[in-house]
Amino acid sequence: AQKVTQTQTSISVVEKTTVTMDCVYETRDSSYFLFWYKQTASGEIVFLIRQDSYKKENATVGHYSLNFQKPKSSIGLIITATQIEDSAVYFCAMREGNNNNAPRFGAGTKLSVKP
Amino acid sequence: EAGVTQSPRYAVLQEGQAVSFWCDPISGHDTLYWYQQPRDQGPQLLVYFRDEAVIDNSQLPSDRFSAVRPKGTNSTLKIQSAKQGDTATYLCASSFLGRGDTQYFGPGTRLLVL
Numbered sequence: 001a002q003k004v005t006q007t008q009t010s011i012s013v014v015e016k017t018t019v020t021m022d023c024v025y026e027t028r029d030s031s032y033f034l035f036w037y038k039q040t041a042s043g044e045i046v047f048l049i050r051q052d053s054y055k056k057e058n059a060t061v062g063h064y065s066l067n068f069q070k071p072k073s074s075i076g077l078i079i080t081a082t083q084i085e086d087s088a089v090y091f092c093a094m095r096e097g098n099n100n101n102a103p104r105f106g107a108g109t110k111l112s113v114k115p
Numbered sequence: 116e117a118g119v120t121q122s123p124r125y126a127v128l129q130e131g132q133a134v135s136f137w138c139d140p141i142s143g144h145d146t147l148y149w150y151q152q153p154r155d156q157g158p159q160l161l162v163y164f165r166d167e168a169v170i171d172n173s174q175l176p177s178d179r180f181s182a183v184r185p186k187g188t189n190s191t192l193k194i195q196s197a198k199q200g201d202t203a204t205y206l207c208a209s210s211f212l213g214r215g216d217t218q219y220f221g222p223g224t225r226l227l228v229l
Binding site for chain 1: 148
């Protein structure tokens with residue numbers, strides 16, 4: 001069964017710095033998909049970035065990038081040049097490759113970016 | 116392109132009352148999910164559909180919860196007799212299998228059961 005674990009409950013950083021949020025997953029499938037989402041204070045959940053397990057290159061979108069370490073079953077989210085508006089809860093999710101599996105989410109990491 | 120829409124945005128009930136949540140997915144998305152998100156937790160899957168077929172409802176409390184998607188477009192999630200433990204945000208998401216199945220979420224319905 002698939003499982004996603006985010007051990008960092010909350011992180012606080014100063015704006016314009018770089019932050020890394022951790023996520024480890026468990027799966028028996030050789031093919032799977034990893035996602036990061038952001039939930040703002042209003043409750044809105046926004047898709048940020050994804051990594052497909054067969055891709056060796058780390059995904060990058062804007063100031064978000066991933067640190068995909070397949071042997072460690074780890075998919076870290078890196079935010080560079082953080083801004084106040086990056087303050088939110090970040091969720092990691094995984095979907096196994098079977099098309100009849102739905103993504104499962106971690107518990108989330110609350111990021112606070114301060115001036 | 117319009118996003119996922121949900122209604123109502125808020126609901127307050129007494130225990131034992133019934134409530135229905137409605138979701139309109141992104142046009143063309145074949146897969147629709149319902150998640151429950153308790154306060155300070157991640158979204159937890161309740162049920163999901165591909166077109167009109169239920170793919171997985173193993174986490175749906177079947178004695179009180181039901182969900183339908185009769186024409187493979189809009190969906191309704193119903194709680195028959197609400198309990199205080201049902202207090203949570205109910206999220207609808209949709210995706211298109213052919214485009215990598217990335218989910219897009221609606222704004223959610225915040226339910227408070229007194």
